[in-house]
Amino acid sequence: MPQHHHSPEIEKTKTVRGKPVFYNDRKSLFWVVTILGLTFTAVPSIVLMQTLKNYFRFLNNWDVSILRPTLSHRQPLQAPHNLNSPLKVNFIRFELSDPQAHSVHLAGDFNQWSGDSLSLARNKKGTWEVLVPLPPGKYHYLYIIDGQWTLDPKNSEIDYRGPQKTSVKIVP
Numbered sequence: 001m002p003q004h005h006h007s008p009e010i011e012k013t014k015t016v017r018g019k020p021v022f023y024n025d026r027k028s029l030f031w032v033v034t035i036l037g038l039t040f041t042a043v044p045s046i047v048l049m050q051t052l053k054n055y056f057r058f059l060n061n062w063d064v065s066i067l068r069p070t071l072s073h074r075q076p077l078q079a080p081h082n083l084n085s086p087l088k089v090n091f092i093r094f095e096l097s098d099p100q101a102h103s104v105h106l107a108g109d110f111n112q113w114s115g116d117s118l119s120l121a122r123n124k125k126g127t128w129e130v131l132v133p134l135p136p137g138k139y140h141y142l143y144i145i146d147g148q149w150t151l152d153p154k155n156s157e158i159d160y161r162g163p164q165k166t167s168v169k170i171v172p
Contacts, residue, residue, distance in 0.1 A: 090171050091131045094141070096152070099126030101145050108141030108166075110134055115144050140166040 094106050106118040110132060120128035120143075140161045143150045151158065152167035159168045 089133045089135050092134050092169065092171055093129060093131055094120065094143075094152075094169075095127050095129040096120065096143050096145070096154075097127045098145060101128065103146060104128040105144040106130060106132070106141060107144060107149070108169075109139045110141070115149075134169075134171045136171050139169045139171065141169060142166055 096104055098104065101122075104120040104122075105115055106120060107113045107115050111117045118130055118132065120130045122128050140159060141152070142164075143152060151165065155167045155169070157168040157170070158165055160166065
């Protein structure tokens with residue numbers, strides 16, 4: 001049998017399963033690039049998913065219903081104020097605990113006693129509530145529970161508006 005003379009370069013090249021070593025280097029490079037690519041896409045995805053999870057946790061714990069806009073196009077009556085100073089407005093929470101009620105509205109000086117313009121929303125605890133922006137002043141109001149005009153059971157401050165007994169809220 002004739003002897004073959006191998007060049008020194010070929011002799012230095014090793015084979016694995018009949019393939020040159022440089023093939024394995026490319027395969028290793030492929031896996032390194034693939035793993036790095038997956039890492040660079042997975043880490044931002046994990047961060048995004050955590051951010052979305054926190055956002056939805058916030059939304060689930062936040063009772064958005066109390067911030068619903070009202071149906072009223074009327075402006076609240078404003079207490080007299082100094083035109084040189086900015087008008088101060090406070091967000092006043094009106095709340096009523098009546099889990100059996102089907103609908104609750106708020107009527108008062110601030111909405112010209114409109115019985116359907118300020119709807120209260122029931123929260124998860126069964127309490128009805130609404131936030132009303134009011135400037136400082138004294139306000140007479142009543143709740144309308146399933147069509148019945150009712151004093152605020154939690155407010156002992158009562159006054160008369162004509163012949164009608166009303167609850168009173170002082171906004172500082």
